[in-house]
Amino acid sequence: xxxRFIITVNREFGSGGRVIGYKIGELLGVxxxxxxxxxxxxxxYKLSEEELEKIKAKxxxxxxxxxxxxxxxxxxxxxxxxxxxxxxxxxxxxxxxAIIRSLVKQESCVIIGRSAFHIFKDDPTAFKxxxxxxxxxxxxxxxxxxxxxxxxxxxxxxxxxxxxxxxTKNFSGTSRYDARHYDLVVNVSGYxxxxxxxxxxxxIRKKYGIK
Numbered sequence: 001x002x003x004r005f006i007i008t009v010n011r012e013f014g015s016g017g018r019v020i021g022y023k024i025g026e027l028l029g030v031x032x033x034x035x036x037x038x039x040x041x042x043x044x045y046k047l048s049e050e051e052l053e054k055i056k057a058k059x060x061x062x063x064x065x066x067x068x069x070x071x072x073x074x075x076x077x078x079x080x081x082x083x084x085x086x087x088x089x090x091x092x093x094x095x096x097x098a099i100i101r102s103l104v105k106q107e108s109c110v111i112i113g114r115s116a117f118h119i120f121k122d123d124p125t126a127f128k129x130x131x132x133x134x135x136x137x138x139x140x141x142x143x144x145x146x147x148x149x150x151x152x153x154x155x156x157x158x159x160x161x162x163x164x165x166x167x168t169k170n171f172s173g174t175s176r177y178d179a180r181h182y183d184l185v186v187n188v189s190g191y192x193x194x195x196x197x198x199x200x201x202x203x204i205r206k207k208y209g210i211k
Contacts, residue, residue, distance in 0.1 A: 005108045005208045006126040008116035010176060013160035014138030014153075016193055017131030018112050023197035025110040028204060033103055034112040040099050093171050117181050118172045127204055128182045137189040 007024060011017025018034065025032035097119045100111060120126035133141075135157075142153040168176040179185050184203070188196055204210065 003108075003208050003210060004125055005204065006104050006116070006120055006123065007110040007204065008120060008126060008128045009110060009112045009131065010117050010129065010182070011113070011131040012133060012138060013157050013164070014142040015131045015133035015188055016141060017129075017188070020131060020188065020193050020197050020200075021110050021112045021129075023193060024201050024204070027197060027201040028108070028110075028210065030108045030110060032110040032112065033100070033114075037096060037099055037103070037111075037114050044095060093167075115168065115171065117176075118168070121181065127184070127207065129200065130176075130179070130182045130185045132177075132185065132187050133189045134187075 007021075007028075007030075009017055009021035009024075011021075021034075022032050093115065096114055100114055100116055100119055103109065104111070116126075117128040117130070120128070138157055139150060139153050142148070142156060143150060146153070146156070148156070165176055168174070172181075174181070184200070186196065186200070
């Protein structure tokens, strides 16, 4: 497919990066993958989204994955719940990566989160973006969206940031905040989301020769 491209969107929790990612997809006329990937994962493992996220946020210990790998050869006759306890974040990562690669094979798209910036780190057709924002911008946004107190918003932000950073370090061996992973890092504090989306969409059009 000519001019096929992949836009990966990483973002700080509460920055508004997810919303901007969807707006970019709309402006470019391509699909945006986010929840759809999670839905495929829940079907695969018969787990809720919350359970998947807890597994992904858990720090990986090489011995746990080593034991779980060999335990699979002695899994005959175990119940479904016992099988699910053997799921590790490493296994989830590889399944998620396979799902994402299958989705982008035939079409251009925007992928929000899901460690896509790392999955496509060596893909020349990928344009990797990181959205950040100052704490005040994020706190106010989380308070408004989730109708919660400032303390609750700060707690939610801290937990989300730690979980995402842990997951990234588990498989990339580096920080998601390392600017070298991205083609573009944007601080969206105080900026209109529509204008940011249009600015980035214009950059992508020029880069990939899209009319």
